[in-house]
Amino acid sequence: MPEFPIADSIITSLHAQEPWPENVKLFQPYEVEQILLPDNASCLAVQAFLKMCNLPFEVEMRWNAEFMSPSGRVPFIKCGAFVVSELEPVVQFAANKGVTLCSNLSTEEKAEMRAYMSLITNVLVNAELYISWLDDETFNAVTKVRNSSVYPWPLGWFQTRTKRNAVAKRLKALHWHSKTLEQVLADTNGTRRLGVRPCIHDNNDSSPLSQASGDCPQARISGRVSQASGRAVFQETIA
């Protein structure tokens, strides 16, 4: 679970009274050459959320989006003088401006939503990280190539190695590192039922929703895109 400094939340909420500005930009890595599965999922999640809220924004792709982000994770939005990164702070930021998708949910439903969200973070995100970075086949064929595509040699190799070590460390701490691919896939099966939340149909302005097949991630390259957008839509559905 990412951590968000409390000072940031306070600053964000203090200045949140103003209406949503026009020139909001969403920064993310290059979609075609660079972005990786877990990052793509998060980026689509934020994009889908903003679209569902009818908040105007412009997507800007930068090779160093990850390093520009205050939390070190993509995506982030630049809204006036504010820089807000990742889905949850963005949702909160929008809520402070009076834009919310779950105002009609009961407390119980909200609690349920939270539970789903943490299930996604704890299972799907870790599964995506595992498949991208620890599954040798995907790592060599996709992650290594894409992650180092924006750097000159040998910086790309060095950056990829550093990041792989960081991911491995995180997954070790969560006891995911020792799992086999089959175990990871079996774990993700538990999230299968998430796709059938009713509010998915409430919105009419969310093209990614059409992709919401509710599939559980299939752990191969062919499944990447639908898998990522699938998760993005899950998060939106419950947000």
Add this chain to the structure above:
Amino acid sequence: MGTVHAKASDISKNAEDSGGLFEFEEPIELDEEPIQKPQFKLDGVRARVDRVHVDGLGRTKDDIIKSTVEDLFQATDFEDVIVRAHKVRRALDSMGCFRDIGVVIDVSTGPGSTPEGLEVTFHVKELSRIVGGVNTTVSENEGNLVLGVKMPNILGRGERVQAEYSLGHRSSSNYSLLASKPFPHKPLAPIVAASVYQQNHEYPWSGYRLLDRGVLLDLAFNTSPATKHNIQWEGLVRDTSVLSKTTSFKVRENSGPQMKSVVRHIVCVDHRDEPIFPTRGTRVRFSSEVAGIGGGVAHLKTELDLQGNLSVTDEVVLQACGAMGVLHDVFGSSLPDQLFLGGPTSVRGFQQRGIGPHCDGNAVGGKAYWAVGAHLWAPLPFANTQSGLSSLFRSHAFVNAGCLADPDESGWRVESLSNVRVSIGAGLALRLGRVARLELNYCVPLKATRDDVKSPGVQFGVGAHFL
């Protein structure tokens, strides 16, 4: 023949007695002046060197000593012997392998000695194999505590390995490992050095932090005693990150790791009599670098530093200095490559990097600058400057002027560099060893633009290079 012999020994005795010649009390660097001649016409006395002894050698290899002292055997008269002995002594000293080098010249005796023959003996003490130290250094307005280990003369031919760990007062830590090898007998006396380093720097004026990890290969050589060249290749990975959440977005855009490969040439011609408080002479330093042979940053950068000193009276020195720099970006250059101006070591009266474009209070630098300064240096009033603590101090009054422009915004026009900033002031300077100085000035910025960050009043600066 016997007369000549008697004369020779007599003169050598007298020359030794006349003092100062063989007691090299003065610092080695200052030995440029011609040796004071005694009344004797030493060059008229024929002499040759029969033998050279070097006492105190341990691990130092013979071949390097032999080639160093070889020069002595070319001497034809007594003055020549003395001058050459002096040169050899300096050569031995510059190897950095010995301390306490003494020279004795005596009449040669024993079998094989010639009538005009002399014996020259160098007494040296080798530096120990490993030397450790704790010292402080000063750079770019930051003081550092340095823990260092040196291994001088590691293979016996002047090779040196040096490791350093330094902790800055801005809580940045740096490591470096340096290996160098001199070739004193090759033409131009080159020194080859390679180093690996990690450097942390914080630039609060620009709102970013830099972590550099790199390799530096350096070839240094002298084309004349005062002209020093450095040809360097540097390959580094630098990681730029912002200092806080309120940092300007323009600075934030530069975050992330970048790889840079730079070829650099630095030439420095220094004719000054003293590096920190010179009284006469000029210094010119010209550095040019090309980045982009590999790596993700390509640019051309040129910087020029000038300094001239003139003694007005015995103790008052007029100093004029100038600096300029141009950066031409080809691709990928980001904030750390930019040129900056202002601060207690450049144009005083402004905050560090205070001149030029700013974005939300962060200096974002420019692509061209010039700066000039005129200083009038005088000793402390009412104090004896020849000796004691007050010899470390000087007082000065100055006028600084300069301009920094970012022609991306205004185009390459003369006007962008004619928006001059001026400040005046006066203050005290303290010499820290022979490498750095410390200044406490009262400054009044006279002319500034709206973007500049002025720092009127008392300003404190530490550094090795000042405008």
